[in-house]
Amino acid sequence: MDIQEQRQGAVTVIKPCGPLALGDADQFKATLLDAMSRSLGRLVIDATSMAYVDSRGLEVLVEASDEASQGGHALRVFGLNETVREVLELTDLSGKFEHFEDVTQAVRSYL
């Protein structure tokens, strides 16, 4: 899985390119936690290229959300497609994340 990392001001935007599934979940988790630690929790997930998410992927997202909540933040996500959004709602995990329309709004939320 290709994971792109960009900085927008002091905020790190992580963009997983491809489905967040078993084989790539650990790599994504490591990148996510690492970026979260480096940027003191100022992190946004760009999910525009995340086609779908399986159970392990969900687990990673929840673990990252829990990690973020230790610093009083929620994991900020934008660009979720219908499939992923539906999965999060069916599993009642949607509330663990802060959803934004686009990267600008997500980044501006750290102001």
Place this chain on the structure above:
Amino acid sequence: MSEKNSTLNQRSAPRRAFVARGDSASILASSLFGALLAVVVAASVVWSLGTRRLDRALAARDGAQRTVALLTESALESLADPTPASLSSLRSLVVRVAADSGLESCSIALPDGTTIASSLPSQISHDSEEKVLAGSWQGSASGGANEATIGFFSVPTSVSISSGTMVPGRGEIRVHAQRLISSSWISSATPVYGTLGGGLVAAAGWAVVSWYYRRRTRALGAIQQALRAMDRGCDSASEASISDSFGAEAIAWNRLLAEHEELKESMLLSQSDGPAGGKIAATGDLGSACDALWLGLVILDSKLSIKYCNGAAAVLLRAKREEIVGQSMDEIVRDEAVSRTLESIASGKNRQRTSVESRQEAFANESSGRSGGVASAAILRFTARPLRRDESDSVMVIIEDITQQRIADESRNAFVAQASHELRTPLTSIRLYIETLLESGESDPALRSKCINVIGSEARRLERIVGDMLSVAEIEAGALKLRVGDVRLDALFEEIQNDYKIAAEDKEISLTFDLPPKYPVLQGDRDKLSLAIHNVIGNAIKYTPVGGKVTVTANETDGRFQVAVSDTGLGIKPEEQELIFEKFYRSKDKRVGTISGSGLGLALARDVIRLHGGDISVKSEIDRGSTFTIAVPLAVVQGQSMAA
């Protein structure tokens, strides 16, 4: 911890008692097993002795019976034709047989009770010889076998056998024999030696097993007793602890107790206000509320040691929460201004809420392992005040992460400065040329024409800058929208070629377009796409020295329309290749500083391309040139058109 253990162990030195603590279970089991073993051994001994005694009784009875049979046979022969000699011989036989067979007594008597022969000569009747020699005697001899009942528990002291028989032509006689049987149980110890030996071996085994079992179980027994005592309400660690000499289980139990005791003490300390340097544990809803705060909350004692910190504070101070408590705030923040502020509040000199900002550099060891990224510096605002107005022993510190705000402020300031510069330059040109036009424009047509051209050029430049700024403002405000439609790429590229043809010729740059013969249908916002492509090509020409080369290649790949703009320009340093897409960022390269630019072009281009669901990337080598690649999906991704 070890100190604690030793204290506990001293308090719990084994007490002298008949039954040591924890031994009751093993002693009970050992006693039961020992008693069982003793009963088995005793039963074996009794059985051996009783069997031996019974055998002796049965042998005595059999011997007496054989003697009676022998004497009866001899008496029949001797009395068939009685003579003094045969009678004397019979009497001698009786005495000899009685002695040989160990009989108590042995006799032959006539029916009238006259004893004619006996092992005891004094019992022989004085007229017996006359009666025997008389030839015949009358009477019937009573008797037969007199067999006492012999059993394991009923062994008689003697056995008597009597047998009556008829001497043909003479009369009946009765033969009697009596033999003593030893009633003693222990007439011979030989048979019980084996049993006793086995018993001794079993007892030794029992002792060994009991010793081992006691060693293994006494710790568990003592722990069980301690648990029961705790269940009854005993909460004293000294009462519950057991001696370490009881083994590994006892050591583990004592360690658990010590940890439990330590935890209790720390909880008690934290629940009370605690002395200076004590820890504070926010629990329950209060703790959850503090941890849910996105602001860092730290409580310090008068020596600036951390008594409490919430989760956000630990994250912002880049420390582990469990390790940070107890440490000095000075060691963690390492900022003199912050330290001074905190000290003044802790000492009571300053009783007002005071804020101070600090730039916290990331430590070198915080670089990422996987991605190789480096932790960035953070700007933190520390706001401190006394925890209680009437006391000065504790300080409450709120930590805010204002890095993003500061970056936004810097961007805004840079924007204003850059905008002022960018707007002032064309405005100044316009003003100067208008003044020239007013002074001598009417008399000099060539000058007038030149002035009007420059004014027109500068006005377009001004329009472009204002347009960029408005676009940035739209993006910042989230108001930028795409007006999606079919984009005629052939017309778009024709326009672009015309726009840059003259500019390239002016700089003697070879501008080449490698375009496909047939363009796909692209859905998007024509003006915004044109703006993005213009910005990239315009930059390529702007930053390529005179005589350089710029190549624009367009093609369709995997449902995406791709435009690559390569130049032989200044190139971009690797560390700046991502930064150039940030708004108002200008390269630190001195050569770039001499070229005018707002720092908005690439930021706008990327935002626009991303709004179309595509992206823009760069590959560059310093002094060799750069290649910017724009990739846009042929159809705008659903949801992107309204996003901004």
